[in-house]
Amino acid sequence: xxxxxxxxxxxxxxxxxxxxxxxxxxxxxxxxxxxxxxxxxxxxxxxxxxxxxxxxxxxxxxxxxxxxxxxxxxxxxxxxxxxxxxxxxxxxxxxxxxxxxxxxxxxxxxxxxxxxxxxxxxxxxxxxxxxxxxxxxxxxxxxxxxxxxxxxxxxxxxxxxxxxxxxxxxxxxxxxxxxxxxxxxxxxxxxxxxxxxxxxxxxxxxxxxxxxxxxxxxxxxxxxxxxxxxxxxxxxxxxxxxxxxxxxxxxxxxxxxxxxxxxxxxxxxxxxxxxxxxxx
Numbered sequence: 013x014x015x016x017x018x019x020x021x022x023x024x025x026x027x028x029x030x031x032x033x034x035x036x037x038x039x040x041x042x043x044x045x046x047x048x049x050x051x052x053x054x055x056x057x058x059x060x061x062x063x064x065x066x067x068x069x070x071x072x073x074x075x076x077x078x079x080x081x082x083x084x085x086x087x088x089x090x091x092x093x094x095x096x097x098x099x100x101x102x103x104x105x106x107x108x109x110x111x112x113x114x115x116x117x118x119x120x121x122x123x124x125x126x127x128x129x130x131x132x133x134x135x136x137x138x139x140x141x142x143x144x145x146x147x148x149x150x151x152x153x154x155x156x157x158x159x160x161x162x163x164x165x166x167x168x169x170x171x172x173x174x175x176x177x178x179x180x181x182x183x184x185x186x187x188x189x190x191x192x193x194x195x196x197x198x199x200x201x202x203x204x205x206x207x208x209x210x211x212x213x214x215x216x217x218x219x220x221x222x223x224x225x226x227x228x229x230x231x232x233x234x235x236x237x238x239x240x241x242x243x244x245x246x247x248x249x250x251x252x253x254x255x256x257x258x259x260x261x262x263x264x265x266x267x268x269x270x271x272x273x274x275x276x277x278x279x280x281x282x283x284x285x286x287x288x289x290x291x292x
Contacts, residue, residue, distance in 0.1 A: 018085040020050040023069035023077035047072040052168025091268035096199045098230030100278040110237035117224045127151035131248040143247040154257045164264045167200040169271040180277040198225035200269045206255040215245025
């Protein structure tokens, strides 16, 4: 593999917030996220990837973007090579069950109920661009910029390995950009030693599958984690108390990581099967 380039795309649209249903007062403009994508690629792939990213931004079901930002960066550091997390789908039929499953999985990993509650509140508010960093015991937030959060970035998958992943996901009927890219991101986050687990729920009103990811349990998709049409969404990284926050953020945002091996991809299983206790 030759020198790699990081290609990142973010598409957004400005919206107007009115503090009155009947009059326009103190009009403010905010951006809403429409689409995003990123990966690590060889130089020869840049033009093709950029074209694909732009087409995705212009034809996203969330609406028409009025701003598309493409960042192309030569990666100087040697990427860390990792494996993807093992993947499985947790049986879940409705949001109230999804919340219970998330709480049960996270607490079985040693994350306190308080920390879980903090993450739920943040996801409900849906007002962060990146992820929150939450201490697993006290539920304290550590990210330097509480409005921006932290963005896991500079991540990708080897081209030949990507084909293997697509084949495994196709057998399960879930070979989509959304699933592949979420797995790649979650795998990088889990490779950061201070991170115990991640919880994520998309803010896309049409996508109702979230996930919990960790080194212990792998990448666990949770269908029906929210109601269709809901714009709530966000993500949180749970970390051990007393970590070096700057070092963790540096790894998550700046360290290039590439997947060169695909772990197992399983179908639907129960939460009880995951945490190794018999079904009731």
